Amino acid sequence: MTPTTRERIMTEALRLFGEQGFAKTSVAQIEQAAGLSGGSGALYRHFKSKDELLVRAVDTRLTDRSGWDQFLAPEFSVATALTAITPSGSTVDKLLALCRIGLARLDHDRDVTRILLRDNSIPASLLEVFRQQEYAVVMTAVTRGLIELAGSRGAEQDWDATAAVLVGALAHFWIMGDIFDGGHPANVDTERYLRATAELIAARIDWADTEGEDS
Structure with a gap:
């Protein structure tokens, strides 16, 4: 059309x-x-x-939202989708898949991401649009995914904060790569960065499991 x-x-x-x-x-x-x-x-x-x-x-x-619509539906299971992407995969593998999806979303919204993260001349009303239409819904989906992956192991944990750390890590990597023409200034490539992020979040889930056993 x-x-x-x-x-x-x-x-x-x-x-x-x-x-x-x-x-x-x-x-x-x-x-x-x-x-x-x-x-x-x-x-x-x-x-x-x-x-x-x-x-x-x-x-x-x-x-x-194109292909991301499904992740935002209240009845959608993020963990089930990640399992389908990585059959027999570990928690790290599933989180790595989630990181890739998040990075792809940033690429899809490349111009918007540049405006929001690199331009200090934008009106305040735009920040509210971003908070409601993007950040809030992405945070909801990521938090739900972490809760599902943790299961009963981390029922009392602060997954909202963990989701904020994960989303922030992806946004940082994307914006650094965009500023430095595709390469991170630490010379860490995409796969290494995403795997390190996934391993850190997986360790948080495992820590919640250990804490639950100690209590």
């Missing part, structure tokens, strides 16, 4: 905001990139302002 003018404007705006920054991207540049006459004001037929365009474009991109 051919994208509408409104959709082209949002797509090109996100790309330019991600590459140049929100403040440095002009309305005329967005219009020209979207196939309109640069400086004509045609953008304002679809959006009241550049700020509104940014919020609407980010909201649209974040709610386009």
Whole structure:
């Protein structure tokens, strides 16, 4: 299906905001990139302002979850899905699969991630869109997955905080790689980083199991 003018404007705006920054991207540049006459004001037929365009474009991109929709459904078992991806895999293998899914999500939202993590000129209203439409739902899915993987071993543990650590680790790796043109400054490749992250979270699950035996 051919994208509408409104959709082209949002797509090109996100790309330019991600590459140049929100403040440095002009309305005329967005219009020209979207196939309109640069400086004509045609953008304002679809959006009241550049700020509104940014919020609407980010909201649209974040709610386009594609294959990630299933992970966000309340009745969906994250642990079952990870087991299907890694049959007979260990807890580390399952967590490694979860890390890869998370990193793929960041890649899917590359422009949005750049805007949110690297641009300090964005309006506060956009941060709230991100908190509600992305961070909160991802945290819910990851926390649920950790609880399912831990089972009865970690019923009393703080899995919300553990999920925040996991999501933060993935975001850090992604943004460092993006800043340094694909390579982490510590010269740790993707597989090593994700496996180390998975092993740390698996150790947290095992520690919860040991703590439960001691109590």
